[in-house]
Amino acid sequence: MEFRTIRRPAGSFQQDVRAEDVQAVVRAAFGRRTVVESAVELGGGMYNSVYRLRLGDVGEPVVLRVAPAAERQFASEAHLMRNEYASVPYLAPIAALMPRVLAADFTGTVIGRDWMIQSFLPGTPAPQRLSSFPKDTHSLFFRQLGEITAAVHAVVGPHFGPVAGPGHPRWSEAVVGSLRQIAADVESCGLDAADLRRTAEVARAGADRLDEVGGSRLLTGDLWTVNTLLAPAPVPAICGVLDLDRTWWGDPEADWTMRMARAKQDERLAFFDTYPRPEETEAAAWRRHVYEVRHLGALRLERHRLGNEAGVRNSYAAVAAALSALAP
Numbered sequence: 664m665e666f667r668t669i670r671r672p673a674g675s676f677q678q679d680v681r682a683e684d685v686q687a688v689v690r691a692a693f694g695r696r697t698v699v700e701s702a703v704e705l706g707g708g709m710y711n712s713v714y715r716l717r718l719g720d721v722g723e724p725v726v727l728r729v730a731p732a733a734e735r736q737f738a739s740e741a742h743l744m745r746n747e748y749a750s751v752p753y754l755a756p757i758a759a760l761m762p763r764v765l766a767a768d769f770t771g772t773v774i775g776r777d778w779m780i781q782s783f784l785p786g787t788p789a790p791q792r793l794s795s796f797p798k799d800t801h802s803l804f805f806r807q808l809g810e811i812t813a814a815v816h817a818v819v820g821p822h823f824g825p826v827a828g829p830g831h832p833r834w835s836e837a838v839v840g841s842l843r844q845i846a847a848d849v850e851s852c853g854l855d856a857a858d859l860r861r862t863a864e865v866a867r868a869g870a871d872r873l874d875e876v877g878g879s880r881l882l883t884g885d886l887w888t889v890n891t892l893l894a895p896a897p898v899p900a901i902c903g904v905l906d907l908d909r910t911w912w913g914d915p916e917a918d919w920t921m922r923m924a925r926a927k928q929d930e931r932l933a934f935f936d937t938y939p940r941p942e943e944t945e946a947a948a949w950r951r952h953v954y955e956v957r958h959l960g961a962l963r964l965e966r967h968r969l970g971n972e973a974g975v976r977n978s979y980a981a982v983a984a985a986l987s988a989l990a991p
Contacts, residue, residue: 834879836909846859
C-alpha cells in the first residue's frame with residue numbers, strides 16, 4: 664500500500680493515522696478481502712485527519728475522515744463527526760452537492776477514534792480556484808452560496824442546539840449554554856474567559872429578545888468558501904459542499920455564513936441577491952452582537968489549538984467591541 668501522510672510539528676492537535684489503522688478501517692467497512700492500494704492525506708483541514716483512498720475492488724476513490732481522540736476534543740466541539748452524521752437526513756435539500764456516507768463507526772472498537780468513509784467529490788477547493796476567475800465573476804459564486812444557505816435555513820428543526828443534541832426548548836437556553844461551554848473550554852486552556860462569561864450573563868438577561876426568533880431552523884455551522892468545491896468551468900460554479908459538522912438548530916442570523924456574508928462591503932454582498940434579507944430591527948442587531956461574541960469565542964479556541972497566539976490576543980479586543988454594543 665502506498666501511504667502518504669502530512670508531516671506536522673510535535674504537539675500538533677491533529678494526530679497521525681497509521682497505515683495499519685487505515686487498513687483496519689477499510690476491512691471493517693468493506694470486508695477483510697478489500698485491499699487498500701493507496702492512502703494519501705489531504706491538506707486544508709484543521710480538525711479531522713482526512714485521507715483519499717484507492718481500493719482494489721472500488722473504481723472511484725473514497726475519503727476516510729478520522730476524528731481526534733475523544734480526550735483531545737473540547738466540550739464545545741465534542742463529537743462533531745457524530746453531529747454531521749446526524750445532520751445528513753436534514754441536509755436533503757443540498758444532498759446533490761454533498762458526499763455520500765458509505766460507512767461510519769462511533770464505537771471506538773476499530774482504532775479507538777470515530778471515523779467515517781464518504782464518496783469522493785471531484786472539484787477544486789474554492790480558496791485555491793476562486794481567485795483565478797475575473798473579479799467581476801466572483802459575485803456568481805456568492806449568489807450560489809446564498810441559494811445553498813437559503814435552502815438549508817428553510818429546514819425546520821425539532822429543538823434548539825446541535826443537531827445531535829443536547830437539545831433545548833428555548834433559543835436563549837441554547838445560546839447561553841453554548842457561550843458558557845466555550846468559556847469553560849477557554850479556561851481549560853489557561854486563558855481568560857471573563858468576557859465570554861459576561862456575554863453569557865447579558866444574553867441570559869436578554870432572553871426575551873433571543874426567544875423572539877420563534878421556531879428553529881437548520882444552520883450550516885461554518886459554511887463558507889473553505890467548505891465548497893468549484894467545477895472546471897469558465898465562471899465560478901459550486902459543485903460540492905463539504906464538512907458541515909457544526910450544524911445546529913437555531914436563528915439563521917447566528918450562522919457563521921451570515922457573519923461572513925456581512926464581513927466586507929465587496930462582491931460577497933451578492934449573497935443577498937439570492938438569500939432574503941431579514942428585517943432590520945433593534946432586537947435583531949442586539950442578537951447579532953451576541954452571536955458575534957460566540958463566533959469570536961469559538962475562534963479563540965481554534966487559534967489556541969493552532970498555536971496562533973497573536974490571534975488569541977486579538978480576540979479579546981474584538982469581543983470587547985461586540986460586548987460594548989450590548990450595553991444597555
